[in-house]
Every structure is written in structure tokens, then in C-alpha cells.
Amino acid sequence: LPAAAPRSGILGRLLGRTAPDSAPRRVLDDAMLESLEELLIAADMGVDTALRVTANMAEGRMGKRLSTQEIKELLAQEIARIMEPVARPMPIYAKRPQVVLVVGVNGSGKTTTIGKLAAQFKGAGKSVVIAAGDTFRAAAVEQLQVWGQRAGVPVMTAPEGSDPASLAYDAMTRAEAEGADLLMIDTAGRLQNRADLMEELAKIVRVIRKKDPSAPHNTLLVLDATTGQNALSQVATFQKLADVSGLVMTKLDGTARGGVLVALADKFGLPIHAIGVGEQIDDLAPFDPQDFAAALTG
Numbered sequence: 288l289p290a291a292a293p294r295s296g297i298l299g300r301l302l303g304r305t306a307p308d309s310a311p312r313r314v315l316d317d318a319m320l321e322s323l324e325e326l327l328i329a330a331d332m333g334v335d336t337a338l339r340v341t342a343n344m345a346e347g348r349m350g351k352r353l354s355t356q357e358i359k360e361l362l363a364q365e366i367a368r369i370m371e372p373v374a375r376p377m378p379i380y381a382k383r384p385q386v387v388l389v390v391g392v393n394g395s396g397k398t399t400t401i402g403k404l405a406a407q408f409k410g411a412g413k414s415v416v417i418a419a420g421d422t423f424r425a426a427a428v429e430q431l432q433v434w435g436q437r438a439g440v441p442v443m444t445a446p447e448g449s450d451p452a453s454l455a456y457d458a459m460t461r462a463e464a465e466g467a468d469l470l471m472i473d474t475a476g477r478l479q480n481r482a483d484l485m486e487e488l489a490k491i492v493r494v495i496r497k498k499d500p501s502a503p504h505n506t507l508l509v510l511d512a513t514t515g516q517n518a519l520s521q522v523a524t525f526q527k528l529a530d531v532s533g534l535v536m537t538k539l540d541g542t543a544r545g546g547v548l549v550a551l552a553d554k555f556g557l558p559i560h561a562i563g564v565g566e567q568i569d570d571l572a573p574f575d576p577q578d579f580a581a582a583l584t585g
């Protein structure tokens with residue numbers, strides 16, 4: 288899937304600009320390593336990860352002459368090495384319903400991602416129920432209903448402002464009664480009041496555990512890749528609010544600053560289950576570390 292990677296290749300452009308292919312091979316020395324580090328940082332990789340990538344790349348190669356193409360390939364190799372362990376699809380369990388809690392800040396692409404995932408699961412022959420748990424955002428509930436229609440999946444809603452936990456409980460009851468394979472629960476993303484949000488998420492988890500002590504089986508954090516280094520602090524925050532089991536990175540189409548994915552993988556090691564590559568229902572792709580690394584450096 289060529290769409291499964293950022294098209295922008297910011298790192299590739301930066302590398303190309305400082306060392307055009309027509310330029311002679313350059314010696315890999317401290318000055319060159321430093322400029323590579325700066326490029327990686329400019330591509331949103333963060334300082335620690337940039338240093339690790341360049342150090343690994345330089346090992347055993349100091350003093351050697353390298354072409355721009357060779358530099359790109361070596362960097363891609365190091366980036367793919369970091370990304371390979373985290374490229375894992377969302378695990379599917381025998382448990383029915385498998386409860387998937389979806390968290391993330393407003394605007395990250397939660398609603399869209401739930402719609403896309405629901406369509407994929409439906410396409411794989413699974414029955415899905417969605418609970419519109421962001422009961423305080425009427426627009427979010429409406430959007431989710433639109434996505435439910437597109438995916439052919441029922442969306443359970445509750446009156447505006449009502450308790451998301453009681454909706455989650457009702458949705459569990461329905462999913463169990465219907466023998467649904469998956470229950471996906473949308474949640475609020477108001478980070479302005481963290482204590483509130485933490486209590487809200489904890490309550491949802493408490494009530495669904497009354498029905499199934501092993502739920503939720505997945506807690507997906509949806510992150511907008513274009514927010515760059517912000518994505519790192521969002522992971523740290525949501526790990527305190529919920530037991531995040533995996534990531535979906537959205538908006539990797541267009542001018543995504545994809546370098547932050549490398550920093551995320553390096554720092555947190557959370558699985559990246561899928562990436563959003565557009566606004567349409569089938570614009571959700573598996574995360575391919577080789578494609579990603581090639582596109583980032585290409």
C-alpha cells in the first residue's frame with residue numbers, strides 16, 4: 288500500500304536540500320552527524336531519538352565516504368529497526384463482545400477512526416456495536432451516527448449531557464444480547480479538565496467491568512500525527528487517564544510530520560495498530576515500518 292506512509296518525505300527533502308545527489312560523497316564525520324541530527328529533529332523526531340538514530344547509523348562508519356542516497360538508506364534502516372517492534376495490528380480476542388475503548392483529544396480523528404475501524408471489522412464478517420460516549424458533544428454524536436450509517440453498524444446514543452458510563456453499560460447489555468463480536472466505545476476528549484475526564488473514563492471502565500471483568504480488551508489512543516511533538520505529551524497524559532494498549536496515528540496523508548512516530552515508538556513502545564491516510568471510510572491502513580521509513584527519508 289503506497290498510501291500507508293507519509294507522502295511528504297520531509298526528512299528526504301531536508302536531506303536532499305543540504306546534500307543534493309549531484310554532490311560528491313561526503314565523509315561521515317562529527318560535523319556531518321551533527322547536521323543529520325538537526326535534520327532529524329526538524330522532522331519532529333525529538334532530540335533523544337535523533338541522537339540514537341544517528342549514533343546507530345554512524346557505528347562502524349565514521350570516516351567513510353557516503354552518498355546522499357546511502358545516507359538516506361542507512362537512516363531508513365535505523366528508523367525501520369525502531370518501528371518494526373511497534374507495527375502490530377489491533378489484537379482480536381475470542382471474547383465476545385470484545386470491548387474497544389477509544390480515547391484521544393477532540394479533533395484527533397477519534398470519530399473518523401471508529402467509523403473506519405467499524406467498516407473494516409464489518410468487512411471481515413464481524414458484528415459491531417458503537418457507543419457514542421462523548422455525550423457532551425452533540426456534534427460528535429451526530430458525526431458518529433453518520434459514520435455508523437456508512438459502515439452499516441448500529442450506534443447507541445444517549446441524551447446530550449447524560450452519563451457516558453450508563454450509556455456504556457447499556458451498550459454492553461445490547462452487545463451481549465445481540466452476541467456482537469465488538470463493542471467500540473467513543474469517549475470524551477476534553478483535556479481542559481483532566482480530573483473530570485479521568486473520573487469519567489474510570490467510571491466507564493468500572494461499569495463495563497461489572498459485566499465483564501476483563502473489559503476493556505483494547506484501549507486505543509487516537510493521535511493526530513500533524514501535531515508533531517504534542518503527540519508525545521498526549522500519550523503521557525492519556526497513559527495516566529487510561530490503560531492505553533495501542534495507538535492509531537491519523538492524518539499521515541498530506542503534509543504530516545511523520546517523524547514523531549519514531550519518537551513515539553522509541554519512547555513508549557506502544558503498538559501502532561493502524562494509520563489514517565485520509566478522510567474516507569477506507570483510508571485506514573496497516574502500519575508498515577519499511578514503507579514508512581522509506582517515505583520519511585525518501
Ligand code: GDP
Binds near residue numbers: 399541562566
Ligand atoms: P474527533 O474530534 O477526535 O472525533 O475527530 P474527527 O474524527 O471528527 O476528525 C477531525 C477532523 O480530522 C475531521 O475533519 C476528519 O475528517 C479529519 N481526519 C480524521 N482522520 C483523518 C486522516 O487520517 N486524514 C485526514 N486528512 N483527515 C482526517
